[in-house]
Amino acid sequence: KQEVTQIPAALSVPEGENLVLNCSFTDSAIYNLQWFRQDPGKGLTSLLLIQSSQREQTSGRLNASLDKSSGRSTLYIAASQPGDSATYLCAVWLGNTDKLIFGTGTRLQVFP
Amino acid sequence: DAGVTQSPTHLIKTRGQQVTLRCSPKSGHDTVSWYQQALGQGPQFIFQYYEEEERQRGNFPDRFSGHQFPNYSSELNVNALLLGDSALYLCASSLLSFRAATQYFGPGTRLTVL
Numbered sequence: 162k163q164e165v166t167q168i169p170a171a172l173s174v175p176e177g178e179n180l181v182l183n184c185s186f187t188d189s190a191i192y193n194l195q196w197f198r199q200d201p202g203k204g205l206t207s208l209l210l211i212q213s214s215q216r217e218q219t220s221g222r223l224n225a226s227l228d229k230s231s232g233r234s235t236l237y238i239a240a241s242q243p244g245d246s247a248t249y250l251c252a253v254w255l256g257n258t259d260k261l262i263f264g265t266g267t268r269l270q271v272f273p
Numbered sequence: 274d275a276g277v278t279q280s281p282t283h284l285i286k287t288r289g290q291q292v293t294l295r296c297s298p299k300s301g302h303d304t305v306s307w308y309q310q311a312l313g314q315g316p317q318f319i320f321q322y323y324e325e326e327e328r329q330r331g332n333f334p335d336r337f338s339g340h341q342f343p344n345y346s347s348e349l350n351v352n353a354l355l356l357g358d359s360a361l362y363l364c365a366s367s368l369l370s371f372r373a374a375t376q377y378f379g380p381g382t383r384l385t386v387l
Binding site: 165195197202203204205206207210250252258259260261262263264265266 | 277279304306308313314315316317318321328329331361363365369374375376377378379380381383
């Protein structure tokens with residue numbers, strides 16, 4: 162059974178810091194991995210999608226890496242801003258099903 | 274281009290009642306998936322609809338049922354509501370032909386069961 166774990170569960174940092182969010186998964190037979198952002202009480206916004214054949218994806222200040230062999234992904238946020246405050250969720254798409262398996266998220270607070 | 278829309282935004286029901294949630298997919302998408310997100314947890318997959326058929330189902334009881342219409346919109350029905358059904362219900366749409374492509378999520382429906 163695929164399990165997705167995110168560490169840390171919560172993070173509070175001052176504005177301007179570079180930070181790393183971690184995601185690990187138990188079954189390496191994934192099709193892709195997605196990082197989402199969720200603001201309180203809201204839906205999910207897709208940030209980055211990494212195909213299983215890729216090692217990383219970049220969008221603006223965000224960079225996500227994927228290491229299937231070790232079952233890990235990291236989301237790097239450069240020069241964090243208060244507007245980055247949200248919960249960040251990673252999810253894997255299994256190779257033999259059509260559904261996303263989500264982690265429990267990392268709640269990020271960036272203070273001025 | 275409207276994204277994924279869901280209605281209603283909030284809903285309050287009592288135990289034992291029945292509820293229907295609605296979802297309209299992003300324009301051009303033909304597949305709708307439903308997820309349940311309890312407070313402080315990641316979303317859990319309920320089921321997926323394509324061509325008006327349920328293609329896949331997660332570990333949810335038969336009290337949870339759904340429907341997809343010819344225009345690709347979808348409904349989630351929950352019967353005999355329990356307190357534990359209180360959650361944010363999310364709808365996601367995609368193109369089945371682009372398997373494992375980016376899923377687009379709606380804003381969710383917050384269901385409270387008293």
